[in-house]
Amino acid sequence: MVSIVKIYIDAGHGGQDSGAVGNGLQEKNIVAEIARQMNQILATEYENVQTAMTRMDDTFVSLSERANRANAWGADAFISIHCNSGGGKGFESYRYSGVTDSRTIAFQNTVHDHVMGFYSQHGIVDRGKKSANYAVLRETNMIAVLTENLFMDNVEITKFNDLNFLIGAARAHAEGVAAFFGLKKKPQIVYIYTGGFAGNALAEVHDYLFRTGDGFDCKRGEDGSIIFLIGPFDTSQQNFKDCKNFLDSKGHYNKLLSPEEAADWR
Numbered sequence: 077m078v079s080i081v082k083i084y085i086d087a088g089h090g091g092q093d094s095g096a097v098g099n100g101l102q103e104k105n106i107v108a109e110i111a112r113q114m115n116q117i118l119a120t121e122y123e124n125v126q127t128a129m130t131r132m133d134d135t136f137v138s139l140s141e142r143a144n145r146a147n148a149w150g151a152d153a154f155i156s157i158h159c160n161s162g163g164g165k166g167f168e169s170y171r172y173s174g175v176t177d178s179r180t181i182a183f184q185n186t187v188h189d190h191v192m193g194f195y196s197q198h199g200i201v202d203r204g205k206k207s208a209n210y211a212v213l214r215e216t217n218m219i220a221v222l223t224e225n226l227f228m229d230n231v232e233i234t235k236f237n238d239l240n241f242l243i244g245a246a247r248a249h250a251e252g253v254a255a256f257f258g259l260k261k262k263p264q265i266v267y268i269y270t271g272g273f274a275g276n277a278l279a280e281v282h283d284y285l286f287r288t289g290d291g292f293d294c295k296r297g298e299d300g301s302i303i304f305l306i307g308p309f310d311t312s313q314q315n316f317k318d319c320k321n322f323l324d325s326k327g328h329y330n331k332l333l334s335p336e337e338a339a340d341w342r
């Protein structure tokens with residue numbers, strides 16, 4: 077039997093509790109969006125994982141209630157997402173000051189290092205792996221970590237106005253959790269959409285597809301050339317890599333389409 081890993085994602089603050097504010101932004105909104113994105117990434121891209129969240133929207137939940145819910149749900153790990161304030165800058169993470177067990181420390185290390193791996197590419201400084209007597213860390217029964225993502229009272233917080241930056245931070249949190257538990261990625265299904273082919277290039281691509289047996293569909297472009305939609309491929313499989321390599325190495329334009337985009341193409 078495959079065991080399912082249960083991850084509890086806790087977006088700090090909410091409702092009447094805005095958390096810290098600064099630069100025209102409220103902590104509760106930033107952390108809610110990071111949590112939502114992190115949840116989405118874990119739930120859609122990884123196998124054998126179940127997620128729960130303290131809040132999906134702007135509601136107030138007390139600190140003890142957050143811990144109680146994670147405990148009652150039987151979470152394997154708890155991750156609380158916050159932004160800092162008080163005249164500093166950068167990223168830091170916390171575990172409960174009362175724990176010394178190696179799993180909690182390893183969990184903090186893995187999440188911290190993945191998140192910092194993202195932030196360091198954006199000039200965000202590492203304030204270190206810390207411990208504190210925070211209620212959500214103290215009252216949760218499972219391994220738990222709290223991240224403090226940049227300072228509301230420093231202009232660096234406005235980086236979160238860029239959705240790509242925010243999603244990058246959320247993805248780094250998700251990847252840290254996934255790495256700690258050894259979660260496998262779900263196979264990703266794509267199609268390869270090509271440019272238009274004519275003459276020798278058309279014969280070459282046609283040959284390749286008949287040789288490999290990769291499924292394809294084609295249509296005539298406005299200039300009379302033939303455009304291919306090749307797939308579906310599982311990106312983890314060799315035939316995908318071979319086909320992509322073939323097109324790239326010949327200098328043939330191509331791009332990847334999701335199954336939904338491929339359906340529109342037809």
Ligand SMILES: [Zn+2]
Nearest residue numbers: 088095158159
């Ligand atoms: Zn906070």
